[in-house]
Amino acid sequence: MTKTYDIAIIGGGNAALCAAMTAAEAGARVLILETAPKPYRGGNSRHTRNFRCMHSGPLGPLVESYSEEEYFADLLKVTGGRTDEKLARLAIRTSQDCLPWMQAHGVRFQPSLSGTLSLARTNAFFMGGGKSLVNAYYRTAAGLGVDVLYEANVTHLELDGDRIAWVDYTQGEQAHRIEPKAVIVASGGFQADTDWLTRAWGPAAENFLIRGTPYNRGVVLADLLDQGVHSVGDPTQCHAVAIDGRAPKFDGGIVTRLDCVPFSIVVNKDGARFYDEGEDVWPKRYAIWGRLVAAQPDQVGYVIIDAKSLNLFMPSVFPPIEANTLDGLAQKLGLPAEKLRKTVNDFNAACGDTSGFHPTELDGVATTGLVPPKTNWARPITEAPFYGYSLRTGVTFTYLGLKVDENAQCSTDTGPIRNLWAAGETMAGSILGQGYLAGYGMTIGTVFGRIAGREAAAYAN
Amino acid sequence: MQTDLLQEARRQAEICNACRYCEGYCSVFPALHRERAFADGTLIQLANLCHNCRGCYYACQYTAPHEFNLNLPGILADLRHESWEDFACPAPLARAFQKSGVMIALATLLGFAALFWAARGLGSTDGEGFYAVLSHNAMVAIFAPAFLLPLVSLWIGLRRYWAATGGGAVRLGDIAAAFGSASRMKNLAGGHGDGCNFEEEDRFSHARRFAHQAVMYGFLLSFAATSAATVMHYGFGLRAPYALWSLPKLLGLSGGVLLTGGAVWMLVLKLRADKHLGAATAWGGEVAFILLLGFVAASGLALYASTGTAAMPVLLSLHLGAVLAFFLLTPFSKMAHGFYRLAALVREGKSAR
Numbered sequence: 001m002t003k004t005y006d007i008a009i010i011g012g013g014n015a016a017l018c019a020a021m022t023a024a025e026a027g028a029r030v031l032i033l034e035t036a037p038k039p040y041r042g043g044n045s046r047h048t049r050n051f052r053c054m055h056s057g058p059l060g061p062l063v064e065s066y067s068e069e070e071y072f073a074d075l076l077k078v079t080g081g082r083t084d085e086k087l088a089r090l091a092i093r094t095s096q097d098c099l100p101w102m103q104a105h106g107v108r109f110q111p112s113l114s115g116t117l118s119l120a121r122t123n124a125f126f127m128g129g130g131k132s133l134v135n136a137y138y139r140t141a142a143g144l145g146v147d148v149l150y151e152a153n154v155t156h157l158e159l160d161g162d163r164i165a166w167v168d169y170t171q172g173e174q175a176h177r178i179e180p181k182a183v184i185v186a187s188g189g190f191q192a193d194t195d196w197l198t199r200a201w202g203p204a205a206e207n208f209l210i211r212g213t214p215y216n217r218g219v220v221l222a223d224l225l226d227q228g229v230h231s232v233g234d235p236t237q238c239h240a241v242a243i244d245g246r247a248p249k250f251d252g253g254i255v256t257r258l259d260c261v262p263f264s265i266v267v268n269k270d271g272a273r274f275y276d277e278g279e280d281v282w283p284k285r286y287a288i289w290g291r292l293v294a295a296q297p298d299q300v301g302y303v304i305i306d307a308k309s310l311n312l313f314m315p316s317v318f319p320p321i322e323a324n325t326l327d328g329l330a331q332k333l334g335l336p337a338e339k340l341r342k343t344v345n346d347f348n349a350a351c352g353d354t355s356g357f358h359p360t361e362l363d364g365v366a367t368t369g370l371v372p373p374k375t376n377w378a379r380p381i382t383e384a385p386f387y388g389y390s391l392r393t394g395v396t397f398t399y400l401g402l403k404v405d406e407n408a409q410c411s412t413d414t415g416p417i418r419n420l421w422a423a424g425e426t427m428a429g430s431i432l433g434q435g436y437l438a439g440y441g442m443t444i445g446t447v448f449g450r451i452a453g454r455e456a457a458a459y460a461n
Numbered sequence: 462m463q464t465d466l467l468q469e470a471r472r473q474a475e476i477c478n479a480c481r482y483c484e485g486y487c488s489v490f491p492a493l494h495r496e497r498a499f500a501d502g503t504l505i506q507l508a509n510l511c512h513n514c515r516g517c518y519y520a521c522q523y524t525a526p527h528e529f530n531l532n533l534p535g536i537l538a539d540l541r542h543e544s545w546e547d548f549a550c551p552a553p554l555a556r557a558f559q560k561s562g563v564m565i566a567l568a569t570l571l572g573f574a575a576l577f578w579a580a581r582g583l584g585s586t587d588g589e590g591f592y593a594v595l596s597h598n599a600m601v602a603i604f605a606p607a608f609l610l611p612l613v614s615l616w617i618g619l620r621r622y623w624a625a626t627g628g629g630a631v632r633l634g635d636i637a638a639a640f641g642s643a644s645r646m647k648n649l650a651g652g653h654g655d656g657c658n659f660e661e662e663d664r665f666s667h668a669r670r671f672a673h674q675a676v677m678y679g680f681l682l683s684f685a686a687t688s689a690a691t692v693m694h695y696g697f698g699l700r701a702p703y704a705l706w707s708l709p710k711l712l713g714l715s716g717g718v719l720l721t722g723g724a725v726w727m728l729v730l731k732l733r734a735d736k737h738l739g740a741a742t743a744w745g746g747e748v749a750f751i752l753l754l755g756f757v758a759a760s761g762l763a764l765y766a767s768t769g770t771a772a773m774p775v776l777l778s779l780h781l782g783a784v785l786a787f788f789l790l791t792p793f794s795k796m797a798h799g800f801y802r803l804a805a806l807v808r809e810g811k812s813a814r
Contacts, residue, residue, distance in 0.1 A: 127485040
């Protein structure tokens with residue numbers, strides 16, 4: 001006899017698990033359909049590391065306080081105002097209750113990681129990172145009687161009027177159909193579907209690397225959009241950052257970040273500079289560099305530094321390409337040597353007094369008369385050995401998603417869908433119109449996962 | 462030291478250093494994050510600092526099937542075993558016994574044989590209790606060198622370790638902190654205090670920590686019992702056998718029970734754990750060592766229970782034979798890890814300052 005479920009949850013990351021635990025605690029029989037195999041379960045959550053949390057006083061690992069207003073102002077800054085205020089404030093306000101809830105469900109926090117002291121007040125770091133959070137949630141969910149199917153590829157949700165009538169999925173060769181009372185979609189964006197990304201962004205997207213899971217292919221998202229479920233977010237945009245060009249196509253995660261751009265010059269494959277490398281501190285610039293590199297020929301950039309800058313940034317997972325001369329470096333990187341030499345010479349000649357150089361703050365050590373300029377940390381590149389890294393566009397997530405209301409419920413032109421809710425990355429476009437705020441993805445996932453679980457359980461019971 | 466092990470440990474350490482998610486778990490990560498390039502000595506120090514709690518493995522987003530294929534506890538365990546074999550004096554003995562359960566079993570059998578031979582050949586003329594089987598002087602003649610020679614060997618090994626890891630002068634505070642950490646096995650508690658991952662994948666529990674503490678404190682109590690008896694014998698002329706409420710008996714009984722129970726518990730956990738997150742090639746040697754330790758304790762208890770029965774002479778030879786093998790193998794078996802671990806904790810205290 002097949003077990004019947006009240007709620008099917010599509011996806012197996014943070015939002016899905018928060019929904020599953022909440023619904024199971026409310027007495028619902030819950031099934032998680034995770035498309036990844038067990039070692040890769042958890043979607044992009046396995047690559048996360050912290051949770052941005054409002055708090056009116058010291059809370060868990062968080063020091064001082066972080067008010068709703070400050071949090072919201074930080075969000076407005078990165079989204080340029082493209083945010084749904086009501087949902088954003090709901091997520092922010094609820095985040096404070098989430099932290100103890102997360103602890104009660106097995107998550108353990110630690111003081112902010114070395115190199116991230118600036119986040120000690122605003123972001124609670126998971127001990128061991130996102131995969132340990134995912135592990136803890138799977139254990140807690142199992143204890144609550146939640147069933148999990150791995151490598152279960154949901155292919156179709158049948159929308160019949162104002163309700164989802166059934167869910168089709170395949171597992172191995174086998175096709176299955178289940179008819180749960182309620183469905184929660186928490187299966188992320190579509191960034192791992194290169195064809196879709198290419199249709200949305202253009203052919204350049206073929207050269208993009210995907211920082212997270214290869215399993216966010218947007219199958220369910222596309223299926224629901226085709227059936228007229230309301231969407232939100234710019235369908236052509238994705239959040240992209242500049243990462244080490246040698247990173248794997250998928251799942252490179254945190255270790256592929258490169259923090260050396262502010263101390264470098266960056267050239268394209270023709271050996272020419274194209275943007276001010278010292279415009280601002282790297283945490284505020286890594287996202288725009290994803291786009292800048294995407295606009296260059298072959299979507300690749302090359303970071304050039306010299307010996308005196310090597311230890312100014314977090315070590316990268318791949319060692320830099322090293323050479324004793326610029327010509328040697330050009331050869332190893334496959335750059336035109338003469339052009340690179342000229343670019344470096346022009347840059348060096350435009351550098352001035354470097355005595356005010358300060359690696360961790362805007363030091364105003366700038367070039368003069370150079371186009372484009374370098375407005376901070378401009379020191380001549382002169383000390384051998386010289387080092388180079390390639391730089392490519394790494395996609396974190398896509399903005400297009402399912403539009404939800406404050407109950408995480410989805411809708412069509414005829415009104416709410418009675419038994420369909422969405423949580424996590426797949427509805428984050430409802431709140432994040434552009435840009436990104438570190439740790440806010442986990443906040444959205446946790447807050448709306450819990451809401452979706454609560455609402456779906458109330459409906460199913 | 463095998464270059465390929467060092468090279469692989471270096472590759473993994475560099476990935477960990479670019480990630481840093483595991484910073485809170487144990488002492489290894491803060492130590493690792495202080496470095497930018499990993500010298501051989503640093504890697505050996507990290508390997509000996511690692512308590513194999515496995516928290517980092519189960520939290521890692523880069524374990525197989527991911528192409529980065531990280532298994533930090535595994536590679537550090539391999540490197541750690543390799544370092545004990547290299548630093549041991551004489552090294553060939555460590556290579557023979559460290560990884561091989563069969564060799565440890567053979568050594569134990571030889572220990573049995575030696576004691577049966579001693580009991581029969583040397584015997585005793587006028588002793589009481591155990592000394593009726595083998596005289597006190599004969600026991601001392603066998604066990605004094607069997608105790609002292611391994612200590613000399615360990616000392617040489619630790620000196621080599623200290624030189625290889627660039628130890629330098631030692632401060633009393635670092636030693637005190639190292640003993641404090643070891644006594645609580647802080648590094649097996651996980652940074653959050655929920656314990657470690659061992660017997661059931663990513664589930665945190667204190668089972669391994671408590672089992673290991675039972676073994677350690679059981680051993681120390683048993684050792685204290687022997688020491689107390691030695692002092693009573695030579696210092697106060699109080700000869701064995703001792704009464705139940707005497708110091709050697711109280712210490713020995715509680716120690717024996719703890720050690721026996723701890724060893725059994727450790728074995729049960731070890732059988733459930735994933736071999737490949739430890740030194741898989743040394744698994745046989747480790748299991749044999751725990752069996753030997755458990756046998757020393759259990760045979761000691763049995764021996765006490767057999768007082769006045771016909772089984773006593775046989776049990777005495779078995780027990781003393783196992784003790785002999787255990788002592789002699791100390792620098793060349795898993796027993797050495799306790800000393801290197803302490804040295805690594807002292808070394809870390811110095812670096813962290």
